[in-house]
Amino acid sequence: MNFDLKIWRQAEGKTKGNFQTVDARDIPSEASFLEMLDIVNDRMSESGEVPVAFDHDCREGICGSCSLTINGIPQGPGRGTACQLYMRKFRDGDTIYIEPFRVGAFPVVKDLVVNRSAFDRVIAAGGFISERCGNAQDANDTPIPKTVVDYAMDAAACIGCGACAAACPNGSAMLFVSAKIGHLGLLPQGKPEANRRVRGMVAKMDAEGFGNCSNFYECAAVCPAGVPAAFIAKMNRDYALASVRNAVEATA
C-alpha cells in the first residue's frame, strides 16, 4: 500500500515545527501504524535523514506510550491505541496527517514525542493509600460487592496515555483525573483518603494548566480503555462534597 504522510517535525520543544511530506511506498497492509513508521524511519536513516521521533513501548495496547494524533484523532480512528491500528484500516493512496498530542500541559519534546509528566505529578498529588504492612491478608478479608469492583475496574482500565486531554477541545484532563479518583475512591482500600485525594489531584490538575470540561465527551469517545464520562460526574460530586467537608473541618 502507498500513503502520502504529513508528519509533524519539530527539532525540539522551543523551535517552530512544520509538516514534512513523506511518500510511504510499498507498506504491507498487515503492518501496524508504528511498524509503518519504523519502515519509513529505516528508509530515512538509509538516505541520511533524521528519523521521526515517536513514543512507543509495549506495542500491545496496554502501556499507553503511544501519543500520535492521526488525522486529527488522538490514538487514531477506531477504539484502541495507535499501535493497535493496522494499515489495512486505511485506503491505498490515503493522505495521513500525523501530529503530536496537542495539549498546553504536554509540551512537545521532539517531533511526535510529548512530555506527559504532568499526569505523573497529578498522580503524586493524590498521595498514598493507607495499607498495613506485613503478610498479605486473606483474599476474602475485605468483602467488596461485585458491581463496585466492576465499576472501579472500568476506571482502573485507564492506561494514562493522555488521549482524553489530547482529544478535548479545551485541553482538559478530567477524564484521566476522574478515572484515577474514581477507581481508588470506590474501593475500601482507597476510601480513607478519598477527600484528601480528590482535592489534591484537582488542585494539581488546575495548577498544571489543563482546561475545564464542558461536556464535549470527545475524551470518552477516543479513550482506548473505554473509560466512561460518568466518572467526570462522580468527580464533580466528590470534589464538591470533599470541599464542603474540608470547609466544615477548617471551622471546627
Added chain:
Amino acid sequence: MSVVSVSKGPRQPNPLLAFLVSSIGKKWIVGISGGLLIFFVLAHLAGNLTIYIGPFGEGINAYAQALHANPVLLWIARGGLLLVFAVHIGTTMSLIIANRRARPQRYAVKARVQSTLAVRTMALSGLVVLSFLIFHVLQFAGGLSPHADLYDLQGRHDVAAMIILSFHNPLVSGFYLVSLVLLGMHLSHGISSVFQTFGLSGRKSFGLIKQGGLLLAWALIIGFASIPVASVTGFLKILPADRRVAPELSASSQL
C-alpha cells in the same frame, strides 16, 4: 518555664475560596446559574402560555397585571435574574479563557468523534440568545413596541395584543424563531450538562439524562414558538378596535 513553639505548617487557603476558583468550582457556578436560568425559562413559558386563555388572550393580561402588582418584588426578581445572567456569562468567559490557554496549538486536521453541533456552538448560541434578550426586554418590558399602549375591556394593559401585533411583523417573529432555535441548541446541551456538573448522572442514567435534556429543551422551544406561529396564522385573535376602551379613559379608570 520554656515556651514550646509549634509550627502550624504552611497557611491553608480558605476552603470556600479554593473551591470557587477551582476548575470544578467554576463549573458548579455555571451549573447553578444555568439551572436557575432553566427554571426561569420554564416559569416564563408557563406565563406566556396564559395567552391561550380567553378569546382575546385575556389570560396573559391578567398574568401581567398580577406580575406588576408588587413593584418591589418585581424589581428584586429582575435584579436577581440580572445577577444570575451576569454570573453565568462571567464565569463561562473565565472558563473559556482558561480553555484557550490550555490548548495553545490547534490540530491541522480538525476531527470530531462524537460531539454535537450544540456543544461546539455553546458560546455562540449563548451570545445570540443574549443579544435577542436585550432586544426582547426593550421591546416588551421596556415598552419600545409600537403596540405597547393598548388596553383591554377591563382597562388592563393589553399584553396579548402587543405580542400578537408584534409577531405580525415578519422581522420580529423571524428573529424570535431563529433565537429560539439557538436557545433550544443551548438548552439541549445545557440541561444534561447541569446534571453532569452536579454529579447526578451515573453510568446507567448518563444516556437517559442526555436524551431527557434534549427532549425537554425542544419541548420548551415548541411551547415558545407556538405563540408567533399562532399569531401569524390567526389562531390568536386580538380584541377588535371598535370594542376597545380609549387609553386615556382606561388609564383614568385604573386610578
